[in-house]
Amino acid sequence: MTSPEREPAQPLPAVAPQPAVARRTAPLLVQLGLACVVALAGLACNTMTSRTLLRLADTARLWPMLANLASVLLLLVCLGQFLVWRQAQQEWTGRKDVSLIHLLTPSALGRWVALACGLAGPYAAVRIMQASSTQEASWGWALAGGICTVLATAFGGIHRFDPAGPRGVVPQRWERGREVVTDELLAAHVDPEADTVILRRQHPGS
Structure with missing residues (x-):
């Protein structure tokens, strides 16, 4: 007597999805992506500030250099936070097994770097605005660069990764x-x- 054939067992998923956490993470990824765009815009504004200020012989070059450095670091931090949260989203959606513990340290360090850039960038912008007049293009570029730095820091750089998911x-x-x-x-x-x-x-x- 032949035994009945058994249906092959369905393979279990490598990672158990967490739809509630993934649902909260989706809008955060959009916010972090927009923060990257704002940080890139701030870098462009600070670059234009440097180009206009370098034509002035009596203007110190320290503050444009500081503003550019803060913009570059902030852009890298925002991009890093976006990639960290996107890696975690792959696990929470069940698509990939990701070691979430290894994402904590770079995200925490990026947050401190973002806070430093969020303070240094606007301070450099204020000093540049003091060294120029409101009729000059460098004044407007410095103002726009400082605002972009603050926004990118608030909406992107300081969002440290949390294994329990974003707070919203x-x-x-x-x-x-x-x-x-x-x-x-x-x-x-x-x-x-x-x-x-x-x-x-x-x-x-x-």
Whole structure:
């Protein structure tokens, strides 16, 4: 008597996907990508600042060099943070087994570098603006470069990798904060809409 043929077992996935974490990481990757673009724009602005300032004999070259160095380092950090989170996203989606522990150190170091660049870049931009007048092109380029440096640091460079997943991007945190405030108001029997609604709820027969 022949034994019934058994169906071949389906291969188990190498990594168990974590859809909740992957869902939170997806908008963060978009934010980090935009931060890379802003950092690149800041580098372009600081380069134009250097080109205009080098024509002035009485302008110190230290501050344009510092602004350019901060822009280059910040761009590398933002790109590194994007690649780190994208590697982790491959594991959380179940596509690739990634050693998340090895991603902690470079991401943490990148955060400190980004903070240093976020302070040095705007400071150099302020010194450049003080050395030039508002009618000169270098003043506007320095202002734009300093703003881009701050934005790239806030939205990209400081996002250190967390094996538990991201806490959320700025719109998600605003939405979560609004939900918390609404829950507290409801717990205190306060309606955030209007006083007439409160009276209507207190006197349903009226």
